[in-house]
Amino acid sequence: MTTTPHPAWLPDDAFTAIGRRRVVVAGDGALAGTVAEEVAAATARFGGSFSRLEVGDGVADAELVLTLTPPGLTEPGPTEPGADVDESFRFTREGGAVVVQAPCDAGLLHGLFHVVRLGEAAFDGPDADETHAPATGLRMLDHWDNVAVHPVMGQVERGYAGGSLFYDDGAVRADLSRLERYARLLAAVGINRVAINNVNVHAREALLLTDDLPEVARVAAVFRRWGIRVHLAVSFASPILLGGLATSDPLDADVAHWWVRAAARVWTAIPDFGGFVVKADSEGQPGPFAYGRTHADGANMLAAAVAPYDGLVHWRAFVYDHRQDWRDRSTDRARAAYDHFRPLDGAFADNVVVQVKYGPMDFQVREPVSPVLAAMPRTRIALELQVTQEYTGQQRHAVYLGPQWSEILGFRFWAAPGDAAADDSPTVADLATGRGKAAEDPGTGAWRKPAGGFAAVSNTGDDEFWTGHPFAQANLYAYGRLCWDPGLDPSALLDEWAGLTFPGAPDAVRAALHAVLDRSWETYEQYTTPLGVGFMVRPGHHYGPDVDGYEYTPWGTYHFADRDGIGVDRTTRTGTGYAGQYPSPWREVYESVETCPDELLLFFHHVPYTHVLHSGSTVIQHVYDTHFEGVERVERMIEAWSAVSPLVDERLAERVAERLAEQLRSATEWRDQVNTYFLRKSGIPDERGRTIY
Amino acid sequence: MTTTPHPAWLPDDAFTAIGRRRVVVAGDGALAGTVAEEVAAATARFGGSFSRLEVGDGVADAELVLTLTPPGLTEPGPTEPGADVDESFRFTREGGAVVVQAPCDAGLLHGLFHVVRLGEAAFDGPDADETHAPATGLRMLDHWDNVAVHPVMGQVERGYAGGSLFYDDGAVRADLSRLERYARLLAAVGINRVAINNVNVHAREALLLTDDLPEVARVAAVFRRWGIRVHLAVSFASPILLGGLATSDPLDADVAHWWVRAAARVWTAIPDFGGFVVKADSEGQPGPFAYGRTHADGANMLAAAVAPYDGLVHWRAFVYDHRQDWRDRSTDRARAAYDHFRPLDGAFADNVVVQVKYGPMDFQVREPVSPVLAAMPRTRIALELQVTQEYTGQQRHAVYLGPQWSEILGFRFWAAPGDAAADDSPTVADLATGRGKAAEDPGTGAWRKPAGGFAAVSNTGDDEFWTGHPFAQANLYAYGRLCWDPGLDPSALLDEWAGLTFPGAPDAVRAALHAVLDRSWETYEQYTTPLGVGFMVRPGHHYGPDVDGYEYTPWGTYHFADRDGIGVDRTTRTGTGYAGQYPSPWREVYESVETCPDELLLFFHHVPYTHVLHSGSTVIQHVYDTHFEGVERVERMIEAWSAVSPLVDERLAERVAERLAEQLRSATEWRDQVNTYFLRKSGIPDERGRTIY
Incomplete structure (x- = not known):
């Protein structure tokens, strides 16, 4: 360094x-x-x-x-x-x-x-x-770091802040002094568990579980001084990859025994080891499906192996068919996690945490809250967020995600929108922490405790500013603090972060940070994908616009825009039935085009471009207006920051200025591509006659 | 091996x-x-x-x-x-x-x-x-091989036949026995010059010119036994990269001197060395523009260095702005080579060959013949073809390109379409070989001789069948033979190739090869991009459909489809003016939507989907019909081959069967994506009610 x-x-x-x-x-x-x-x-x-x-x-x-x-x-x-x-x-x-x-x-x-x-x-x-006291004892940060540099994904998968803090040159770093600084930063915001490798476990990384245990123990020793326990992402095929077995069938006695011995070795080396994170049967990762077993079979086998040590198994619910046929409109990726996991409610061992992404798709700027979170009262559920900005500007755009997370955490599955009297209805935070008045499950009358807490994908790397964009530090800060207390106000957290990070800075700096960041999530949404439809990014790296980029692919992420309209019919009456995965009242709210919130309209309904939103605007005019406004807002962000940047550290100011310039360029590209795409397709001009190409 | x-x-x-x-x-x-x-x-x-x-x-x-x-x-x-x-x-x-x-x-x-x-x-x-006697002494094959495996492009850029025949493990192969076999195959079809490295010259490959000369000499010795001379692609920035100079300005005396010494070293090591191939100021490669110099300045400086040895400089005309703004409809990539090079006609030294891709874009399945070929009577022009199937199925699809090349070679710039009396008007082959009655240049009354001959990008690698798809051998075969005699009939060449490759095979095998290959170029065109519009491929790797893949990119490869119509207006009257780069009568033929040939309509004109083609079909119905027919033809190709495959070598039969299955899958994907895209956009149903999604 x-x-x-x-x-x-x-x-x-x-x-x-x-x-x-x-x-x-x-x-x-x-x-x-x-x-x-x-x-x-x-x-x-x-x-x-x-x-x-x-x-x-x-x-x-x-x-x-x-x-x-x-x-x-x-x-x-x-x-x-x-x-x-x-x-x-x-x-x-x-x-x-x-x-x-x-x-x-x-x-x-x-x-x-x-x-x-x-x-x-x-x-x-x-x-x-x-x-x-923290809302939950499970406040976890997942690093998608590879030991070896992956030829496509790089060292940190979906990482936008340089190389790994953990690994260099194909091995755990010899010098862990920077990792010590990092552990201290995490401890200061309340993180107490860290998974140190990518959930897509490649051949080199699989060895962390065996050959590299002494190295993992060195890492664990660093984190231990800061009250943080280390977890490993493991391959479900480890018995084959590492143990030379012919199978990784979870019901095979040799397989189970292999994991028992593997766990014994791990906890011998690291007595306070946290447990395993598993991405199984997802996007090419191995899993129990290959043997006709359920995810409960798979998770419980691992859970038994780690139970003697109070170890945990974080089992990701991000399971879907990524070889979907775009011609088949009945298959809906949004349904997949619920369809796979809901039937398994009650089947998971005590020390299994089912880790559920906040939305049914994949960390989009706007998704409905995943119905899986409400569907498994007899299961320990963790809410998974994404601090790394894979789909939200990749730390080249200033996007403060605190408001998004706060909105998700406060969502109440069993209360009607705007029902002020529903304050005692459980929030998503309640479901993930086991606190508050969790909903009565119709079947059992109670929700399983302890719950599963929080997990999120990290946004850090060996970048000078840890997070590429210096302002992306605020996201990691807010994530940790919201884990501790999900009720914290994201704007107040921004103040906390700014007060600590820019000590003694004039009020103008703090005001500028608010001007740039307070509504930055909404701004990003404005200039990217409209009304909850999602994606429209360049395939593979996921940066920048490509309206049809995923439209005819196997990934199940479609918008179905034609010359008349756009959106995905996910109603139970005429669509994929996804809306029916919600409890009342939301199943009815989402089912009806009349009551569905504007910001999710295209996620649930296919409507004409001339459909009038609750806002009074048509869909097409909304697309134009938000895209023009989004770019104007970025211009104002730049103005706000430029005025105060001489007041902060020069290197930081330079980095921010460079990122804001890219944000404006990229936002402009988003605006013009999206507007042009829909003008060409709909033929409906902008009411205000602005330039569309 | x-x-x-x-x-x-x-x-x-x-x-x-x-x-x-x-x-x-x-x-x-x-x-x-x-x-x-x-x-x-x-x-x-x-x-x-x-x-x-x-x-x-x-x-x-x-x-x-x-x-x-x-x-x-x-x-x-x-x-x-x-x-x-x-x-x-x-x-x-x-x-x-x-x-x-x-x-x-x-x-x-x-x-x-x-x-x-x-x-x-x-x-x-x-x-x-x-x-x-050969039509030209310049019958060249260009290998886009990297010494080191490139992280994105692999070892052979746009290679679909395994690794390099020349290099392994970051160096020239120790064992050149397979290269000897290869040289023999090339000699047998008449190739007499081979460029042995990628025109995108990366850092490792630049060293071929200096440190690796003894290794290049080993390669040259292998080819020499078969009458083939070796050329190197060189970086225009070599004086900086290799010589430690601060500039590669072609008018700088130190630069010129560096090249003089470099050439002396090369010809000392390899007395029959052929010369240099240069991709300058193109897609990020360095060139004379950086110093405010012309391409003639750049090429002539190199030419002077190699002239004492009768060396050649092949200077590629593939120069365009690859950072174009898609919003700007006045910039037209198709114009670029002509705009850059036509003004330099007469300025190039005797031993410079300006190497011109057959079309103005980039090796598409259908393009008009590049007007540069007709625009530089006082310049030695080489026609560049692409044997490797970058945009024509990547050797997973059976596409015999002989008919395409034959059509290009036979194109007459100064004769009206269908004018039988124009037989003595020069063909493209005449212009490239200096034979026949080359057109009178209005200025000088004569065309420069000797001409520049032919060059093409190779399709070979260390694959068992040399070319991935065994039938892709026929393309390399046909290319070599057409270089020798551009008037050869491509169907007869297929017979020649089949007779040699399957000696003693029953007539049924030969009939099946014809059934599969004779119209395979047309078939590929049917199920991919319609009416000359081109591209619509997945960005980066260029395989498979993505109708909007390049539509909003900097690459200048657009189709401008909207809800009403499609195509690029390249007329002089209302468009980019590209049509005006042709001599009469073609400038008038292409200018008019009435006379423009159907197969190039969308290259030259933006028309409504309801525009009626000369064929009697509307544009939209043509899109549907050709895409359905293309896939049906692939099905028939498979039937034809299946019947005879037991009669040929089992390994070859297996490879072909595997490729044909992929061709059918891919063709179906092309059909459905293209048809769906245009149905969604135009709203006009297929007259015959076939399934579109």
Whole structure:
């Protein structure tokens, strides 16, 4: 690394408030040691004082005490299979002196970063007594990193931030010092599990499970100091690839035994190893279907192997036919996860988490929330998000995804849109965390707990700014924070991130960041695919427009535009029946073209270009208007940023300026291709006579 | 090589007629030695006899004499810059005894293969006395082989027949025995020059010119035994890449001097080296434009360096803006080569050959013949064809290109279509060979001679069958033979190839080959892009349909289909003016939608789908009809071949069957995507109510 990586949200100055004070750290445990090191460094830097004491010692004139809960006051909470240790902490402020108490050292670490985030505000204000605990113990980040550079996908699949932080030159990096910085950044936003390799497990990467275990253990040791456990993505065909068996049939005794021994080796090497992530029977990856077995058969076999160690199996529900015939309009990729998994509800072992992408397709800028999330009350369900911007600008476009995730997390399957009285109806966040008033399952009356928490695909790499676009740091930041507390306001998170990342910057900088990012998700949606129809990207790399790029392919991602109209009929009455996968009231809401929300109209219905939206605009005019407006918004983003860029670090300003220029170029290309495509096809001119080619 | 390569058109049995006879070879020279070795082997195998004599010795009872012309009878013809030695031969038959006389040993070799092709017929029939000479001394095959495997393009760019015959593992092959077989095959069809590396010259390949010269010399030694000279594609930036200079400005003295020394080194190592091939200022390759120089400046600087050795510079005219804005309808890629090169007519040195692709775009299944071929009377012009099937099925589809090339070679720029009285108007073949009655140039009254001959991109690799699809051998065969004599009938060439390749096969096999191949070019055109509009392929790899694949890209390859019509207006009156690049009468023929030939209508005109063709069909109905018929024809090809496949070599039969199955799958995909695209866009149903999706 020739350039020092950008400090992201943990510049030295983020520790000013702590570093100036008299601080005491009390308690044992590795993470208490980490906390002590952080405090020691901060106080040394900013002139405060630091003492390391035993729990219960006197802390007379301390201004900040970070301590394990004195014995007898509380006990660590119970752990359940795959749930982490108690990470909660209590924050009290009395006369400006702050005490953070935690039953376990993990809570102490989270408490420290809580104080960091608050800065001076931690010590100001009225007396307080708050208890903080994460919404779920499963706050996971999935790296799609390859050990070897893949000839097509590169080192990081769908990675837009350089090479891997983990691997270099076909092996785990010798120097893990940058990984240590990374673990610290993740810990500071609350991530506590990391899968360190691509779910598409190629031959070289399969070896992480066996030959490379000593190397994985080195990585785990780095993360351990920050309260983060390591997981591996594994190939379902490992018994064949690595074990020399003739089969990977999950009901074959030799196969099961192979996995039992594999798990034993892993946990011997890494006692706090997290578990396995599996993409099976999906996009060419091997799985139980080859043997006529179900996904429950496959997952449970693995689950049995890891159960003795409280290990988890994250089993992805992203299963569909990627060799679909575009001529066949009855097959609907959107239906696939539900059709595959709903019948298996109740069949999965306790330590299996079924990991469900937020939408039924594939991380599009706009999709309905996946009905699988509501369909498996007797299954531990994790919500999977995508922090890496595969379909949302690939970190060349400034797109802050916090609002999208917040909208998904707050979606209520059993409440009508706009029903204010439905506040006690469970949200997606409730379903993923097992908190709140989860819906009654018609069958059992209860939802399985613990739930599956959150997982997301990382957007980081060995880029100077970690994420390619410096503003894409905000997405990783927001993801971690929303995992901890899904109710957080994404705009407030942007403030948090900006306050930490640009400490001491003038208000104008923060205002500009809001101007650029607050509505950037909506802006991206405006200039790309309209009304929920999705895709229209260049096949393969998925960057930039190609309206028909996937229209006649086996991937099942169609828009069916003809000279009269566009959209996919997914109703139960005349379409693929996908709308029927939702519980009421949404099945009815989506079924009807009258009630379907505008932003998802083309996902559920094929309508004429002249169809009038609830907004009052026709579909075709909406396409034109949003595409023109989207580009205008990017122009205003650039204006807003240009005015303040001299006020921030020069290298960062340069990078942002370069990315914004590309965003404008790309947005313009999207606008012109989409508008031209639909003008040529519909023949209906723009009401306002703007230039379409 | 684990499998013995297929013998192609030189199986042992092809030498039966010669091998059974009493044969005399007389004369010196390396190629006479090659001839003697061939004859010795054949007579040993089939029971004839072989004597090696001096020229002029008595040849009493010989049945076949291959001899250099006795001294005093004729002299070798004069050589001109870059023209080869005299390759002619005289064939006489008297009472069943055959004498082949040639002034040079090269002619002896060609005469031998002439007798091989004739087989028993050489010795049958009435007395004869014929003189054979090639239409041009420049019959060149260009290999787009990379030394190192390119991460995107593979080892052979646009190669569909495995790896390179020249290179393996990043270097020239240690074992050149297969290359020897290849050289023999090329010699047998008349190829006499081979460029051995990709015109896109990457960093590794640039070194062929310097560090690798000893290796190139090894390759040249192999080809030399078969009368074939080796050329290299070179990077115009070589003085920078290899010489450490700061510039490759052709008017810079140091640059010119660098090339002078480079040429001296090359010809020292390889005294009969052919020359350089240059792709400059094209698709990212460096060139003189960077220094504000013309292509004549660039080519002439190189020409001066190689002139002392009678070396040639093949300078490609494939120069266009590949960063075009699709919104800009005034820029027309089709115009580019003419616009760039026509003004330079007369400016190129004697030993520069401007190499012109047959059409103005890029080796499409149907293009008008490039007007550049008619526009530069004071320039040596080579016609460039593409034997490798980049846009014509990539050797997965059986497409015999002989008829396409024959049509191009026979095109008369200055004669009206169907004007039978225009037989003495020069053909494209005349322009490329300098033979026949070349047109009077309005300015000078004469065309430059010698002309530039032929060049083509090879379709071979280290595949067992040399060409992937065994039937693609016929294309290489036909190309070589048409170079020798552009007037040959492509159907007769198919017979020649079949007779040699399947010696002794029943007539049914030959009939099936005709059934499969005779109209296969037309069939491919039917199920792919209609009426000359071109492209509609998947970007990048160029295989399979994607109607809008290049429509909104920088490559300048558009069809402008909207709901009302399709095609590119290239008229002078309302379009890009491309039609005006042709001399009369074709400029008027193409300009008018009334007279423009159906097969090129959409290349020259944008017309409504309801436009009625000369055939009586509407454009849209033509699209439907040809696409349905194309697939039906492929089905019939499969039937025809299946009936005879048990009669041929099993491995070959298997390979062909596998390819035909893929051709049917792919043709069906083309049919359905193209038909569906246009039905959706036009809304006009098929008159015959067939299934469109």
